[in-house]
Amino acid sequence: MKQFFYAFIFLLLVACGPGNSTDEKAIDTDLNFTLDTLLIDPVDEFLYLNAGLRVAALDEKNQYLYNFNPNDYTLEKIDLDKGILAEKLPFEKEGPDGVGEMVFGMNLISSNSIAFMGYMNVRLFGLEGDKRSEFTFNDRAFGGDKLEQSENFQFLNNQMVDFHTMIGLIRDGRKKTYALGILKTDTQTLTKIPLPFKALENFRFKLSSPSRIQMSFPTVTISKHQKSYIISNDISNKILLYDNDSLFQIEYQSKLTADKKTGKYNQEFENEEAFKQTSLDMRREINFMAPLWDEEKQLFYRFSHKIIKIGKDVENYQDMESAVYLTVFDPDFNVLAESLVEGINTPPGYHFVKDGKIWMYINTQDEMGFVRLTVDVE
Known part of the structure; x- marks a missing residue:
């Protein structure tokens, strides 16, 4: 396996005060925020909101949001500048140009090409609905680094970043180790970069009850930023940056929250109530979301959150209140700064940066909307 250089960057954040070095910079913990809401005009259509935009993609300029509707196999093209449904682009479910039975993710490859991520496969289409190529992974031989028998791509973490490059998370179920996988689909060449994620195994849970089997596992997010890949998870605030064959690990200490989950949890359950309770206990600890890049302001933003109040109906997401930090x-x-975000008491769902604002999807009485957060950073 190819050897990679690991660089560790430790950022100790100390607020300036009497006696501190003049080189130290105070970290603002009381940011000013402005919130406003935009509702999308569906133009006599019913937009698909059941999945919370989990299968959605933005174009390069962040003008159009494409939302996949599995009910009628269309792409809902939302004009974010005008706040309106621009058109619905039809696709086929089956046949030579079929998208497939299950779609778990979607990536816009160019202005007229889109990739649908299925179970262990990716299908590349034109926006006119024509299938251009299809690639399956796992259980096949690759050049370069080998995919061991106990390793597999975690299909929920895969994405297509260009016409010939797929990235994803590889987990070794026997060794309990992780790697970043970069797969060149045209040459079928695989590069594996080991990731220091073994601690994530402490937060994988399995329910085996008479009525069902259910798994719960940490979220890992991989995204492309310029020529680098950013890898993060929801258990720890560590950020990994893979750039030019080197893996950099960025650590920072928060003034407002813990830097990672520290609880000790059972991992095997036969009782559904115990499984549910452990999941809630996990969410009472701090949870981290993936960093977002603001091209206009040249800043990264990252949300974190934890449950601070649970009402009587724990099945109702709206009956919980969270503290949300940025x-x-x-x-x-x-x-540069970190702060509690006043006015937001639920973890952001699908969110992105556009026009110097953080856009957060909301469902308002079955209408698509976005809460837009403007951050004042001096």
Whole structure:
């Protein structure tokens, strides 16, 4: 296996005060925020909101949002500048140009090409509905690094970043180890970069009850930023940056929250109530979301959150209240500010940055809307 250089960047954040060095910079913990809401005009259509935009993609300029509707196999093209449904693009479910039975993710490859991620496969289409190529992974031989028998791509973490490159998370079920997989689909060449994620195994849970089997596991997010890949997870605030054959690990210490989950949990359950209770206990600890890049302001944003109140109906998401925090970084991931976000008491769902604002999807009485957060960073 190819050897990679690991660089560790430790950012100790200390607020300036009497006696501190003049080189130390105070971290703002009381940011000013402005919130407004935009509702999307569906133009006599019913937009698909059941999945919370989990299968959606933005174009390069963040003008159009494409939302996959599995009910009629269309792409809902939302004009975010005008706040309106622009058109619905039809696709086929089956046949030579079929998208497939299950779609778990979607990536816009160019202005007229889109990739649908299925179970262990990716299908590339034109926006006119014509299938251009299809690629399956796992259980096949690759050039370069070998995919061991106990390793497999975690299909929920895969994405297509260009016409010939797929990235994803590889887990070794026997060794309990993880790697970043970069797969060149045209040459069928695989590169594996080991990731220091073994601690994630402590937060994988399995329910085996008479009525059902259910799994719960940490979220890992991989995204492309310029020529680098950013890898993060919801258990720890560590950020990994893979760039030019080197893996950099960025650590920072928060003034407002813990830096990672520390609870000790059972991992095998036969009782559904115990499984549910452990899941809630996990969410009472801090949870981290993936960093977002603001091209206009040249900043990174990252949300974190934890449950602070649970009502009587724990099945009702709206009956829970969370504290939501925002950390702001410069382009090199030095922390500039962090703050509790007043006015937001649920973890952001699908969110992105457009026009210098953080857009967060909301469902308002079955209408698509976005809460837009403007952050004042001095």
